Amino acid sequence: MEIKKCVRCGGFFSSENEVCGICEKKDSIDVNKLKGFLLEELDVGTTKTDISHSTGITMKNLNRYLNGAEFKGVNIPEYKIENVEDNVVTKV
Numbered sequence: 001m002e003i004k005k006c007v008r009c010g011g012f013f014s015s016e017n018e019v020c021g022i023c024e025k026k027d028s029i030d031v032n033k034l035k036g037f038l039l040e041e042l043d044v045g046t047t048k049t050d051i052s053h054s055t056g057i058t059m060k061n062l063n064r065y066l067n068g069a070e071f072k073g074v075n076i077p078e079y080k081i082e083n084v085e086d087n088v089v090t091k092v
C-alpha cells in the first residue's frame with residue numbers, strides 16, 4: 001500500500017485519503033462546523049478570516065475544505081476589501 005504524508009499533521013499513514021485516521025475525525029468535526037456556519041452565519045462580506053475566527057478552523061484547513069468537491073460553488077473572499085477612510089477614528 002502507498003505510504004502518504006498527512007496534509008493536516010504531517011504524520012505518515014497508508015490510506016486512500018489525504019489525511020490520516022486521527023485527522024479524518026478532526027476534519028469531519030471541522031467540516032460540520034463549517035457547514036453549520038455556512039447555513040446559519042454566512043453573511044454578505046463574510047471572509048475566510050471571519051469563518052476561521054468563528055469556527056476555530058485554521059486557514060490552511062479551511063482552504064482545503066473549500067477547495068474540495070463538497071463545497072464546490074462556495075466562493076468566499078480571503079480578506080475584506082476595506083474602505084480605508086471608514087476606519088479613520090475621528091478624535092473629538
Ligand SMILES: [Zn+2]
Pocket residue numbers: 006007008009010011019020021022023024
Ligand atoms: Zn494526520
